[in-house]
Amino acid sequence: MEKIIVRGGHQLNGTVKVEGAKNAVLPVLAASLIASEGKSVITEVPELADVYTINQVLSNMNAEVHFDNNTVTVDASKRLKTEAPFEYVRKMRASVLVLGPLLARYGHANVAMPGGCAIGSRPIDLHLKGFEAMGAEVHVGNGFVEAHVNGRLKGAKIYLDMPSVGATENIMMAAALADGKTILENCAKEPEIVDLANYLNKMGAKIVGAGTETIRIEGVEKLYGTEHAIIPDRVEAGTFMVAAAITGGNVLIENAESEHLRSVISKLQEMEVTVKEENGGLRVIGPKSLKATDIKTLPHPGFPTDMQSQMMSLMLCAEGTSVITETVFENRFMHVEEFRRMNAKMKIEGRSVFIEGPSDLQGAEVAATDLRAAAALILAGLRADGYTRITELKHLDRGYVNFAGKLASLGADIDRVDENGDSVEAFAQEDFQEDGYVAKLS
Ligand SMILES: CC(=O)N[C@H]1[C@@H](OP(=O)(O)OP(=O)(O)OC[C@H]2O[C@@H](n3ccc(=O)[nH]c3=O)[C@H](O)[C@@H]2O)O[C@H](CO)[C@@H](O)[C@@H]1O
Numbered sequence: 001m002e003k004i005i006v007r008g009g010h011q012l013n014g015t016v017k018v019e020g021a022k023n024a025v026l027p028v029l030a031a032s033l034i035a036s037e038g039k040s041v042i043t044e045v046p047e048l049a050d051v052y053t054i055n056q057v058l059s060n061m062n063a064e065v066h067f068d069n070n071t072v073t074v075d076a077s078k079r080l081k082t083e084a085p086f087e088y089v090r091k092m093r094a095s096v097l098v099l100g101p102l103l104a105r106y107g108h109a110n111v112a113m114p115g116g117c118a119i120g121s122r123p124i125d126l127h128l129k130g131f132e133a134m135g136a137e138v139h140v141g142n143g144f145v146e147a148h149v150n151g152r153l154k155g156a157k158i159y160l161d162m163p164s165v166g167a168t169e170n171i172m173m174a175a176a177l178a179d180g181k182t183i184l185e186n187c188a189k190e191p192e193i194v195d196l197a198n199y200l201n202k203m204g205a206k207i208v209g210a211g212t213e214t215i216r217i218e219g220v221e222k223l224y225g226t227e228h229a230i231i232p233d234r235v236e237a238g239t240f241m242v243a244a245a246i247t248g249g250n251v252l253i254e255n256a257e258s259e260h261l262r263s264v265i266s267k268l269q270e271m272e273v274t275v276k277e278e279n280g281g282l283r284v285i286g287p288k289s290l291k292a293t294d295i296k297t298l299p300h301p302g303f304p305t306d307m308q309s310q311m312m313s314l315m316l317c318a319e320g321t322s323v324i325t326e327t328v329f330e331n332r333f334m335h336v337e338e339f340r341r342m343n344a345k346m347k348i349e350g351r352s353v354f355i356e357g358p359s360d361l362q363g364a365e366v367a368a369t370d371l372r373a374a375a376a377l378i379l380a381g382l383r384a385d386g387y388t389r390i391t392e393l394k395h396l397d398r399g400y401v402n403f404a405g406k407l408a409s410l411g412a413d414i415d416r417v418d419e420n421g422d423s424v425e426a427f428a429q430e431d432f433q434e435d436g437y438v439a440k441l442s
């Protein structure tokens with residue numbers, strides 16, 4: 001079993017570059033299935049396990065997919081299969097984002113139901129209600145969700161009970177090719193929604209209002225492959241901001257987009273961290289002493305749940321009591337138990353965690369419970385006394401490219417080793433090589 005081993009106590013200094021956003025590239029690649037003519041060329045694609053998984057989903061459907069040098073080319077012009085089996089959806093819930101494109105293009109989609117996961121139950125009822133409002137018949141049974149419609153989907157007025165990112169994306173993709181106008185209300189406003197709308201519009205869609213509460217989509221008859229560069233990953237950027245802050249370091253985070261990180265920047269500043277815009281990025285300087293603060297996770301532009309566990313690491317090192325309230329996912333505190341192994345002083349009460357700082361963090365053997373928890377435990381390890389060993393790195397590899405290597409380049413004492421104790425760079429891409437799908441590392 002691979003592990004990351006960190007020895008705490010080293011300040012981070014230097015420059016690190018943020019990759020393209022995982023949560024933007026997954027819907028964009030799913031949307032590439034709608035193009036019945038021409039190739040899509042997607043650039044700034046991070047080499048993540050999730051990207052390999054979605055590429056497998058697409059190639060399994062008969063799309064031609066190539067991944068090389070941070071660029072994915074998708075030719076979906078052939079007749080595609082309209083199924084996504086459990087083996088992919090199990091690995092990555094975002095596979096359900098193929099439902100909207102397939103249903104819109106072929107009037108049929110059959111996708112394995114995603115299960116619950118470590119952060120909550122994560123139903124997809126809002127996605128399905130949206131498709132039904134557009135005239136689809138949806139049937140859930142035998143572990144699959146099957147949707148179909150005779151002819152084209154029909155534009156509709158749809159109100160989302162909550163601003164779900166995935167539902168907004170799935171319905172927006174379906175509506176792009178529907179007959180007539182769709183008005184989608186109470187939408188998610190995340191930057192990744194705007195990126196997807198921009199890509200769809202370049203493909204020939206007519207979408208206005210992405211990034212606001214109401215998105216208006218005038219359906220078109222056909223969409224075409226196009227070129228698109230993925231936006232920078234605000235969560236990876238935020239994670240490196242915390243890495244700089246927790247070690248009292250001074251790091252320039254290239255490509256970090258301040259507009260996408262306003263809530264994170266504001267909380268870091270409350271904790272006395274210096275954040276400055278500089279040369280197309282953000283410079284983050286950690287203070288001598290961090291101040292406690294409170295956060296409540298909310299849909300964008302509120303504080304992102306995907307930064308909750310990393311902020312918990314930082315709060316553990318702050319003077320005073322900090323409180324984190326998680327309102328987006330009902331079970332996103334699994335990492336608390338792991339932090340306790342590192343001598344963290346915390347108490348969970350309902351949807352809140354009370355953090356007594358500064359904890360005297362000690363290195364320990366800990367297991368990542370989800371993607372962001374993996375990063376958060378490594379961040380805590382940067383500050384802990386002695387060695388922290390982090391296992392279950394499959395979570396980390398879903399969302400961070402060469403995380404240990406990037407931290408090492410900033411001066412961290414960190415190594416990723418295999419079961420023999422030999423250093424390894426990142427996850428094994430060979431696991432993702434499959435018939436028909438060509439992936440080559442740059
Ligand atoms: C690939 C991707 O982009 N993942 C992100 C996306 O996930 P994802 O798109 O799954 O998250 P949603 O915004 O849909 O979920 C938010 C909340 O709505 C609930 N819900 C959602 C859909 C639905 O049909 N019914 C329902 O009840 C969920 O259980 C959750 O409590 O947004 C989350 C919230 O910012 C992020 O943490 C994830 O990193």
Ligand SMILES: C=C(OP(=O)(O)O)C(=O)O
Pocket residue numbers: 023093094119306371372399
């Ligand atoms: C929860 C996350 O992703 P996903 O929705 O892909 O599980 C995340 O990126 O932190």
